Amino acid sequence: MELLAQQARFTVIKEIIRIPLIMNISHNIVITRPLKDVAAYLSDIANDSVWQEDVLKSAVTSQGPLGKGTSGYEIRSVMGFPMRTEWIVTLYEPEKRLLFASTNSAVPYEGSMEFEPVEGGTRLRYRFSTKAEGIAGLLDPLMEFFF
Template sequence: MIKVERVMHSSRSRDAIVAYMADFAHAEQWDPGTLTCRPTDADAPLGVGTEWLNVSSFRGRRTELRYELTRMSDDRLTFVGRNKTATSTDDLHFEPHSGGTRITYRAQVEFHGIARLATPLLKREFERLGDEVSEQLPATLQQALGPSAPGPQQP
């Protein structure tokens, strides 16, 4: 299993960030590996159980995962993606910090079957992707939501 964690800061409010990030289709903007990400049912309300079909590029190969929003609260979002080769979990925790929001991003990938043998070889690539997310996500939030938080936040 591969685990990657990054901590970032945004000047935007926790509520605004959670509302934006809850729609996993926005991964197209903040996740450098995502090529497309579309809801499986565009008419369904956004909430726990909502699913997206995510097409990513990893090491020059395209891969599809079906992601589901499995946890949604004021301070946490968890998305779990699955295909026959892997289960990928993106867990995001949000907390007020210094007039904005601290974002803790945890990604976990568990490979299945023979693909498990590649786990040690792929760790560095996932670390690199984590670094790219930590640069791209705050910039995306600033562009999508504006540069500053509207007023004080409650912890």
């Protein structure tokens, strides 16, 4: 019985550790607002904490208008703990798409928002994925081996 409890505990630990390492999120929704409004609102980093419930704070750290090379940070609640990540805009086409990637994060990530006018509003395609690189990349195979 003790061995079974230990194996179950290791399985839970493995899942808790592995879940945050590799993650892919994809949303494809139509927002009943004009493209210009949707793109402006979602591209404004100050609004991140309004539409992403786990974002506690976010800010742009570079000067100038939003564009390729714009940098910033977010503080997210991850499993109840604040986690700061820094990011950079890798591609920006106003009212079309915004691509971003982490520059300093415990778990590297990248994502995109694509905007498309459709009847009745704007289609938003949102993608976000974490990558098992750095420490996470080293831990991922070890978790598989040990657990």
